[in-house]
Amino acid sequence: MEDALSEYKFYCLARNYTEKTMKNKGQEYKQLKRYLVEKRGIQELESITYHDMRSYLYQKQKAGLQPQSIQSMAKQIIAFFNWCIKEEYLTENPMDKVTLPKIPKRLKEGFTKDEVYRMIRCWSDKTFLEARNKTLIAMMSDLGLRAMETRTLTIEDIKDTTILIHGKGNKDRVVFASYQLKRIMMKYERLRKQYLEVKGYDDPHYFLNYKGDPITHATVHNVVKEAATRAGVKDAHPHKFRHFYAVEVISNEKANIDLFSVSKLLGHSQVSTTQIYLQSLTNEQLKIKANNSSPLAKFK
Incomplete structure (x- = not known):
């Protein structure tokens, strides 16, 4: 053994x-x-x-x-x-006859649009750290990024409106920044450049701390927690932004995007993982999607 x-x-x-x-x-x-x-x-x-x-x-x-x-x-x-x-060390798996406990199904709840709006707006774009925090929150909500994916971004990963994400399990993917997100990013990038020049720092990571070093996993959590405190939002953690992103994209009647595409944008290896997020679609959101996808609605 x-x-x-x-x-x-x-x-x-x-x-x-x-x-x-x-x-x-x-x-x-x-x-x-x-x-x-x-x-x-x-x-x-x-x-x-x-x-x-x-x-x-x-x-x-x-x-x-x-x-x-x-x-x-x-x-x-x-x-x-x-x-x-x-490897032929065993002929059968000892776990085959083991029954695993069932996981109770709980309805996942994400942020509302108003909560995300308030968490982004609670940061200014006047100082390096405030602009960094604002961009971090905006990027996670607009792209559905994991905390790890956010903190490992580099300057070279950021193109015009495309961003290379280094995902879970060493799987890279490309996501697309909206014009609204790009405006927030550009303000941060100007302040980042000025800050590094004044301090004499030089690090390729996109999000840096006040010492000019890459931010940690704890920093991402602390920024989200502080944003929630400022905005009066309860039960906030980084992963809820992925939930928010998935629900908003799927429920957007103008986007007309399928579940498989959302799964790819989120970096999920299985569509079933993405489906878990969508259990919290409200009846009103489902009603809009049903009306827009009605076969008879397409008849003259």
Whole structure:
């Protein structure tokens, strides 16, 4: 088992998995190995049965792990065992007969237009940091970017109205900035250039802190939290801008954009992921879409 886990680690590194993914995998496999060795007395890979894996998941549930977390954890383990089968170290996956807990369906709620408008407007464009924060909020809401995608942008990624996004799983995609967003960006870019010249800094990242270094993941969260506080918006976090973007694009009767295209713009590998965001479409939004797509409405 030890040898297989070590080999699988290098297999994942060769696949260019992100540092965050590798860290999550490493932690999960470390916990799994400890449980199998210490609690079940198992050292050999082929000795693992579905009984052992059922017991492992049951221990996780007893510890208070939520269904969503257990499913995420199980996917990591299933991937490892599937690789073992591919390499002919195992003939079947011990997780095949393990029933995973169901994830309760909760209606996802995104920001309203007014909330996003207020969060953008709460920042001025008079200083470098204020303009940076305004641009960050505007960019996430207008393009549906992840926090990671926002903070890793570079100056070279920004073209005229197209932006190269370095997405999840090292997958790049191109998104398109609206003229309204471009105006906000241009004001920030002027102040950014002036700030770097005065301070003598030179960093290719698009969003920088006051020291001229790339912003961190925590900075993105703090900017969103501060914007929400200023605008009087509750339960704000960066990922809700992706939800807002998906719903607004799909419900826009003038856009006439399909679900697959929205999925590509968001950088989702599966359309089903995009569909989760759209569960919060209001009846009024659905009514407008239904009227605009009515077959009889096209008849004279």
